[in-house]
Structure formats: structure tokens, C-alpha cells
Amino acid sequence: MEILVLGPGCENCKKLYETVKKAMAELSIDGDVKKVEDIAEIMKYTMNTPALVVNGKLVHSGKPLPDVEKVKKLIS
Amino acid sequence: MLKSFSRYVVYDLLNLEKGSHFSDALEFFIYDTLKIFILLAVIIFIVSFVRSFFPPEKTKRYLSHKKEFIGNVLAALLGVVTPFCSCSAVPLFIGFVESGVPLGVTFSFLISSPMVNEVALVMLFGLFGWKIAFLYLVTGLTVAIFGGIVIGRLKLEKYVEEYVFKIKTGEAEIISPTFKERIAYAKFNTFDIIRKVWLFILIAIGIGGFIHGYVPQDFLVKYAGKDNFFSVPIAVALGVPLYSNAAGVIPIVYALMQKGLSLGTVLAFMMAVTALSLPEMIILRKVLRPKLLYIFVGIMTVTIIFVGYMFNIIL
Numbered sequence: 001m002e003i004l005v006l007g008p009g010c011e012n013c014k015k016l017y018e019t020v021k022k023a024m025a026e027l028s029i030d031g032d033v034k035k036v037e038d039i040a041e042i043m044k045y046t047m048n049t050p051a052l053v054v055n056g057k058l059v060h061s062g063k064p065l066p067d068v069e070k071v072k073k074l075i076s
Numbered sequence: 077m078l079k080s081f082s083r084y085v086v087y088d089l090l091n092l093e094k095g096s097h098f099s100d101a102l103e104f105f106i107y108d109t110l111k112i113f114i115l116l117a118v119i120i121f122i123v124s125f126v127r128s129f130f131p132p133e134k135t136k137r138y139l140s141h142k143k144e145f146i147g148n149v150l151a152a153l154l155g156v157v158t159p160f161c162s163c164s165a166v167p168l169f170i171g172f173v174e175s176g177v178p179l180g181v182t183f184s185f186l187i188s189s190p191m192v193n194e195v196a197l198v199m200l201f202g203l204f205g206w207k208i209a210f211l212y213l214v215t216g217l218t219v220a221i222f223g224g225i226v227i228g229r230l231k232l233e234k235y236v237e238e239y240v241f242k243i244k245t246g247e248a249e250i251i252s253p254t255f256k257e258r259i260a261y262a263k264f265n266t267f268d269i270i271r272k273v274w275l276f277i278l279i280a281i282g283i284g285g286f287i288h289g290y291v292p293q294d295f296l297v298k299y300a301g302k303d304n305f306f307s308v309p310i311a312v313a314l315g316v317p318l319y320s321n322a323a324g325v326i327p328i329v330y331a332l333m334q335k336g337l338s339l340g341t342v343l344a345f346m347m348a349v350t351a352l353s354l355p356e357m358i359i360l361r362k363v364l365r366p367k368l369l370y371i372f373v374g375i376m377t378v379t380i381i382f383v384g385y386m387f388n389i390i391l
Contacts, residue, residue: 007161007163007164008163008164008166008167009163010161010162010163011163012161012163013161013163039166039167039170039243039362040239040243042167043167043170043171043174043243043244043245043246044244044245044246045246046133046167046246047132047133047136047164047167047168047170047171047172047245048131048132048133048160048164048167048168049161049163049164049167050161050163050164058246062131062132062159062160062161062164063159063160063161063265064261064264064265064268
């Protein structure tokens, strides 16, 4: 499974990244979470950051950030 | 009801002496704090609920290929209700320009969004009353519309960084939340914002109370009153570095106003705090060439100073 966290690197983007890590640990999913900070790469999916992409599909974008439970649903 | 409650706490519960500076200040502190936090909770909740109907993707579609003026007015209004994380100002800018939103219209959106924000409005409403809050809202929208039109007229597209036009954007589908999700979102956002600003507000109300009780009346009239020509530009210059603390600045400004600071100066200061911030300039530098950035800051500064003088003269 390929998971991307999109965002230029602000407070909220970091928070989302941590939340995803935690959700994966709780579900004991093995996989790679990548942070994408390059604007051109981000724009391929959305202009509304922070965003979450699972296997090439945009599942969340913008504020408010999803909590751990929501992220668990989004990635499983 | 809030007034009698704060009186009850100070004089009955704490059994403090009536009429002393300290008990006066404490009564004000309790009253203002309760009032502001109740207002914040209610208004942020409503605003957040409304915002769930205006995701940035939808706003972009509304504004795409809009004409001057109508586009600018719409952009300024949508700037108030479209939620976005400050970090997405750059992707948003690119997305707007990319999908045919005119540059001037994009700027109207980017100006109004931070300036006309609900926390600033609640603080103004709670401390200064609805007339001044409304005045701020209308003036803020006018500044955003005007600033955007001027930037549009100047034909500055060539000063947008070139790579912006080369980026291809994917078309994200808009996920429409259910009613329950909107309510949950509004609740979450309300707590989130209050968690971020409560300490600033408490400290500021505290300082405001102190100024109220201890600084002599008319202290500022000579330096920052209506008649001092330089009070407006100085207020604007002071407002630029004070970015994230808009919520905390207002109670202090409120107390200063009672000591002689004039309203035009206050409004100019508020606008400079919210609309001209150093961190935002640094973010926007990623998509704007320096010249366009300077023009943007220049137009905003002149407009805000003008607004300050105007209110000092007519009020």
C-alpha cells in the first residue's frame, strides 16, 4: 500500500503525517508513508492541503484534519 | 445576566471590597472573558458550519473566468467563507490562476480571506459593539475588492513566477459531507480555534483590564489621537509583524481606545495585523516575483492608511 501525505510542510501537514503513522501502527499495516512537499506533485492531486492519497486516490483534502479513527477507515 | 454573575463572583463569592481598582478590574476581566468566549463559541460554530458548504474547489469553479468587479466582489465574499489551511495559499493560488480565475480576482480572495476573519469580528463585536464590527466587515471587503481591481488593471501577470503556468492540476472531485459530518466539522473547528487562541485572549483581556484601571484617561490623546497625522501610518507599521495574535491584540487596542486612541487608527491597525503579515509574504514569494509582491504590499498599505484617515475624519 502506498500512502502519500501532501502539504508544503506546515503544522497541519506534520500533524496529519503523525496521525497516519499512528493509524497504521494501530492497524498493524506495513507500508510506506511518504511526505510530498513539491508543489507540482501536490497539484496533481489537489490544491487544498493538507491532503491524503491512498494508492493514487485522493481520500482527504484540506481542513479540518481527520482524527486517527477516520484515517483508519480511509486507509483500510 | 453575565454582568450580575461577574458581580456575584467578585463581591459575594470572593467577598472583595466594592470600588477598589482591583475589584473593578477583576469584575471587568470576568465579564469580558465570559462574553468573548461565549460569542467565540457560538459564532465560530455557525461560521464553520457555513464554511463546510464552500470547499476551495467549489470556490475556484465559481470564480473561474469571472469579469472585473463582479468577480472581485464574489471573490471577496467567498474569501470570508472558504476554509483553507494557511499552508495551502500557494497551491490555491496556482489552482486559481491555472483554472482561469483572473489575477485581480484571485487577489481579492487572498486579501479578504485573512482580513475578514471570524475571530477578529467576534472580538470587535464583543468589545466595541456590532456597529464597529459591521464597519470593519464592510471596509475589509471594500479594501479586498478595490485592491484586487487595481492589481487586475495593472496587468501584472508577467510577474507571476513562470512555473505556475506550467503546473498541470488534477481535477479533484468534490466530496460532499452529510449534515452530521458538517455539524461534527463545525464542533471540531470551534474547539480547535478556541484551543489555539484562548491564552492570548486571556492575557490580552488581563492587560486591557490593567490599562483600564491604572493608565490615566486621555493618556494617548496627544500621541495617538485624531489630530496626530502620523498615528495611522505608525499603527500600520506596528501591525505588520503582529500576525498570529490578531485575537490577542484587540482587547489591548480596545483598552487603548478608551484612553484616547482614535477609531480610524484602530481599524487601520487591525487591518494591517490581519492582511499584511510577514509569514504570508514569505509564502507568497514562492509564486510572485518580488516586483508584484512589492506592488501588492504597496497597494494594501496605501489603502489601509487611507481607510484609517477616512474614519478619523468622518467619525
